[in-house]
Amino acid sequence: xxxxxxxxASSGGVKALPDEPxxxxxxxxxxxxxxxxxxxxVALALALLALVLSRNIHLRMGGGGLDPKWWPTLLSSAAxxxxxxxxxxxxFAQTVRRDDLxxxxxxxxxxxxxxxxxSALYVFAWWTTxxxxxxxxxxxxxxxxxxLRSWKGLIIFPLVTTAFIYGLFQxxxxxxx
Amino acid sequence: MSPFIDGIMAxxxxxxxxxxxxxxxxxxxxxxxxxxxxxxxVALASSFTMTLEPVQGLAxxxxxxVAANFGDRIPSILxxxxxxxxxxxxxxxxxxxxxxxxxxxxxxxSALVSAIGIIASMVxxxxxxxxxxxxxxxxxxxxxxxxxxLAMTIMISISSKSIAKGLLAGVIGLFIATIGRDPITGDARxxxxxxxxxxxxxxxxxxxxxxxxxxxxxxxxTHRPHxxxxxxxLGRWWPTKDEYKRIAKPTGIAALVGLVVGIxxxxxxxxxxxxxxxxxxxxxxxxxSFGKGNIEGIAAADTASSATLGGSLTTTxxxxxPGDSVMxxxxxxxxxxxxxxGPSLFVNQPSLVVTITALMVLATMITxxxxxxxxxxxxxxxxxPVHYIWTTVLVFCLVGTYATTNNMFTVSIMLIFGVIxxxxxxxxxxxxxxxxxxxxxxxxxxxxxxxxLIDGPAGLVNKPISATLLTLACIAIVVALSAPILARxxxxxxxxxx
Numbered sequence: 001x002x003x004x005x006x007x008x009a010s011s012g013g014v015k016a017l018p019d020e021p022x023x024x025x026x027x028x029x030x031x032x033x034x035x036x037x038x039x040x041x042v043a044l045a046l047a048l049l050a051l052v053l054s055r056n057i058h059l060r061m062g063g064g065g066l067d068p069k070w071w072p073t074l075l076s077s078a079a080x081x082x083x084x085x086x087x088x089x090x091x092f093a094q095t096v097r098r099d100d101l102x103x104x105x106x107x108x109x110x111x112x113x114x115x116x117x118x119s120a121l122y123v124f125a126w127w128t129t130x131x132x133x134x135x136x137x138x139x140x141x142x143x144x145x146x147x148l149r150s151w152k153g154l155i156i157f158p159l160v161t162t163a164f165i166y167g168l169f170q171x172x173x174x175x176x177x
Numbered sequence: 178m179s180p181f182i183d184g185i186m187a188x189x190x191x192x193x194x195x196x197x198x199x200x201x202x203x204x205x206x207x208x209x210x211x212x213x214x215x216x217x218x219v220a221l222a223s224s225f226t227m228t229l230e231p232v233q234g235l236a237x238x239x240x241x242x243v244a245a246n247f248g249d250r251i252p253s254i255l256x257x258x259x260x261x262x263x264x265x266x267x268x269x270x271x272x273x274x275x276x277x278x279x280x281x282x283x284x285x286x287s288a289l290v291s292a293i294g295i296i297a298s299m300v301x302x303x304x305x306x307x308x309x310x311x312x313x314x315x316x317x318x319x320x321x322x323x324x325x326x327l328a329m330t331i332m333i334s335i336s337s338k339s340i341a342k343g344l345l346a347g348v349i350g351l352f353i354a355t356i357g358r359d360p361i362t363g364d365a366r367x368x369x370x371x372x373x374x375x376x377x378x379x380x381x382x383x384x385x386x387x388x389x390x391x392x393x394x395x396x397x398x399t400h401r402p403h404x405x406x407x408x409x410x411l412g413r414w415w416p417t418k419d420e421y422k423r424i425a426k427p428t429g430i431a432a433l434v435g436l437v438v439g440i441x442x443x444x445x446x447x448x449x450x451x452x453x454x455x456x457x458x459x460x461x462x463x464x465x466s467f468g469k470g471n472i473e474g475i476a477a478a479d480t481a482s483s484a485t486l487g488g489s490l491t492t493t494x495x496x497x498x499p500g501d502s503v504m505x506x507x508x509x510x511x512x513x514x515x516x517x518x519g520p521s522l523f524v525n526q527p528s529l530v531v532t533i534t535a536l537m538v539l540a541t542m543i544t545x546x547x548x549x550x551x552x553x554x555x556x557x558x559x560x561x562p563v564h565y566i567w568t569t570v571l572v573f574c575l576v577g578t579y580a581t582t583n584n585m586f587t588v589s590i591m592l593i594f595g596v597i598x599x600x601x602x603x604x605x606x607x608x609x610x611x612x613x614x615x616x617x618x619x620x621x622x623x624x625x626x627x628x629x630l631i632d633g634p635a636g637l638v639n640k641p642i643s644a645t646l647l648t649l650a651c652i653a654i655v656v657a658l659s660a661p662i663l664a665r666x667x668x669x670x671x672x673x674x675x
Contacts, residue, residue: 027401029603039604043345050352057366066629068359068366071622075352082345089341096339096605102399104603112397112599115567119575119592127585135576139568146564147402157565165576168225175228175580 029098036090040083047079114145131177135162184531187232188539196233197536200240201544207241208248210566214261215245216502217392220384221570223510224577227381231514232532238510239533240540242503243295246446246483247544250287254280254475263446263482266454270467270474277470281411286420288548290428290476291483295541297432298439298487302494303534306523310495313520318628319636323646325621328442328498330650333610334657342606344654349606350614351621353378360623373586380509381581382591383615387608388506389574390595393567395602400563416472424476427457431481438481439488445501446482453481490533494518499616502609508616513581 054072118141125134139158148154169175187193200222207218218241226234249260254271267287274283316324333343356367357377368374416424431453438449457477458467467474489500497519499505508518516522516529523530578591598608628636638644 035604039606053367057364059362059364061362066626068362068364071626072352072355072366075348075355079345079348079352082341082348086339086341086345089339098605100338101603101605102395104398105401108398108400111400112394115397115571116394116592116596119571122575123585123588123592126579131576135572139572142568142571143564146567148562148564153565157568161569161572165572169576169580175225176583177576177579 027103029101029103031095031097033090033095036096037087040087040090044080044083044087047076047083050076050079111145115142118142118145132162132166135165180527181531183528185535187528187532188236188535190232192230192233193236196229196236197240197540197543200237200540201244201547203237204241204244204246205248205544205547208245208260209251210260210561214388214392215242215249215263216506217389217570218245219503219510220381220388220506221573221577223381223506223513224385224573224580226510227513227581231511231516234510234514235533236536236540238507239536240544242486242507243537243540244544246295246486247288247291247548250291250479251284254283254287261446263450263485264479265447266450266478266482267475269454269478270469270471271478273468273470274472274475278412279470279472281414282416282420282472283475284411285414285549286416286424286472287475287479288545290424290431290480292541292545293428294432294435294480294483295486296538298436298484298490299534299537299541300487301436301439302487302491302537303530306491306495306530307527309491310520310523313496314524316520316642317640318624319632319640319643320646322621322624322628323637323643323650324496324498325617325624327646327650327653328492328496329610329613329617330653331442332499332613333607334653338605338607340654340657342604343610346601346606346608346610347614350611350616351618352614353383353611354615354618355622360619361626373584378590378615379582379587380512380615382578382587383594384506384509384612385574385578386591386594387598387601387612388502389570390592391598391602391608393570393574394595394599397567398599420472423473427461427473427477428480430457430460431477431479432484435481435484436488439485439500440492441488442492442498442500445489445503446485449485450478450482453484454478486537490537494522494530494533495520497522497620499613502612505609505612505616 051073054069054076057069057072059067059069118138122134122138125138136158139161140154143154143157166177170177188197203218203222204215207215219238222237222241226237229237245261246263249264250267250271252260253264253267254275257268257272259265259268271283271287274280313324329347333347334340354377356374358364358375359366365375434453434456435446435449438445438452454467454474454477457473458464461467461471461473463471463473485501489504492498492500493504493508497508497517499508511518516526574591574595575588578588579585581587601608601611632639636643637647
């Protein structure tokens with residue numbers, strides 16, 4: 001959709017695309033002024049933090065002029081200016097459309113956060129128990145989370161994938177796992 | 178031996194052929210599955226190509242780049258969903274053709290014109306990259322800084338819905354690049370006493386996080402189960418003599434569009450496909466049927482998007498400025514192999530131009546052959562359940578990132594950047610300028626500081642090349658800012674009563 005608008009703008013505002021859009025199941029995210037304000041505010045806060053950190057960089061041989069603090073300071077100042085502009089836009093301008101994004105839903109949040117938690121757990125498990133066991137269990141858990149209930153799939157796919165990755169990295173590419 | 182023979186000999190080794198084969202399979206698969214982009218695949222493949230020889234690694238990554246460009250057309254035509262953004266315009270006529278019982282014809286025409294587009298773009302690459310690199314060799318610090326700024330502003334103005342957010346993303350990328358040791362004095366910046374941060378954030382981990390994990394998390398967040406069965410009645414495959422004649426003109430027009438768009442840093446196949454389709458429609462005698470299953474439409478869209486590949490390679494290799502997001506990722510890998518894309522690359526290693534051209538052409542021919550011969554089998558792969566794809570991508574992201582440094586800290590960084598990437602995406606802040614800033618940050622900082630030390634601030638505007646490039650950068654921003662305003666004004670004028 002964004003590309004369609006972009007092309008329309010570049011071709012003199014004339015909508016040059018066919019009537020039927022790609023993807024019949026597209027459920028666009030709704031515009032949100034609150035989200036825009038939050039985004040700009042967080043960006044401004046982080047930019048200010050970056051400026052403070054930039055000014056506090058410890059220099060071994062004294063500072064001044066074009067020292068190592070200069071470039072990060074310049075960038076964080078630019079970020080402050082841009083975040084301020086964004087904040088003004090988010091408050092006073094028309095709310096930005098989010099047609100290019102799919103809307104999220106409760107099941108999606110559960111799935112995404114669970115996958116993230118499993119991944120963090122996997123990193124820890126790999127570190128403590130080693131690659132083979134951790135990866136096979138991680139794959140079983142992921143497949144279950146993503147909706148697979150066939151016991152054949154839950155056993156064969158993790159074993160084959162774990163062995164394939166092991167063969168590719170450990171044996172073929174000599175990367176110790 | 179001559180650079181030509183050296184370049185050709187480099188790809189004739191059996192291991193390189195094996196790498197090309199692997200690249201074709203990976204590229205076709207990632208292209209075919211909607212949501213997995215070529216950028217994501219190249220980022221993932223970067224992890225397991227790090228231990229390979231540079232030519233072997235290039236063979237894998239470039240072949241994925243080429244093959245994904247073929248594979249992404251299949252879901253566009255059969256389920257009306259682009260495999261990657263580069264095939265958005267393919268859906269306009271591809272899916273209506275499939276609904277009209279001409280899916281086989283659409284798939285074959287798409288494969289043929291994609292190959293023509295890539296080969297045409299490689300002619301551009303092989304002829305223009307060395308002269309461009311020689312010109313760029315004359316650049317001093319101020320000119321190099323200006324080139325970086327121009328590349329970033331063009332990418333931001335093209336790839337961002339909001340210029341302010343795009344610029345902010347670019348600044349974030351440049352700032353992240355300052356983590357680690359200062360490039361001139363060696364002072365530690367933002368390392369917080371963590372030894373792993375002394376050499377900066379790992380490119381590959383950040384890229385896999387922003388393009389791989391973030392995309393996957395977004396899919397997990399938004400995916401809704403629905404049955405979209407691919408069109409199974411494929412009809413006839415090969416075009417008639419008359420149809421070959423019909424597609425010749427739109428293919429030519431779209432190839433030109435693709436070549437021009439490809440040279441512009443940051444502009445990729447998605448923009449070229451849309452513009453090529455639009456220009457071919459404007460020049461067609463059958464423009465009324467564009468968007469309703471016109472064979473000229475699919476030929477134009479796919480030629481234009483494929484013809485960007487050589488242009489992107491040209492700016493990447495000759496200037497060190499990524500032509501598109503795939504190239505931004507590839508630069509990260511090349512640096513790891515000890516190849517620094519930029520003006521001196523082709524002067525020091527002239528055979529590399531031949532090697533890259535030969536790799537791209539060979540990959541194109543092999544992928545085309547597979548497309549023409551094995552298309553019915555590949556169509557069946559579209560039925561693969563999504564839980565297998567998600568699981569495979571996730572585990573490859575984690576293991577692949579670990580393989581880059583053998584350090585769990587890098588994996589943690591990748592996961593953190595995955596979450597950051599998701600938040601940025603949901604907030605409308607694009608990831609491409611961040612990666613560009615991250616890659617070009619050290620180049621921008623060191624050249625700006627050198628330029629200011631040598632000539633002072635006047636050096637940036639007194640030298641004709643840097644002044645011109647900086648002016649072009651300003652124009653790019655002004656044009657991007659004014660385009661929506663002008664479009665709104667035109668729309669108001671069009672709506673106003675006469």
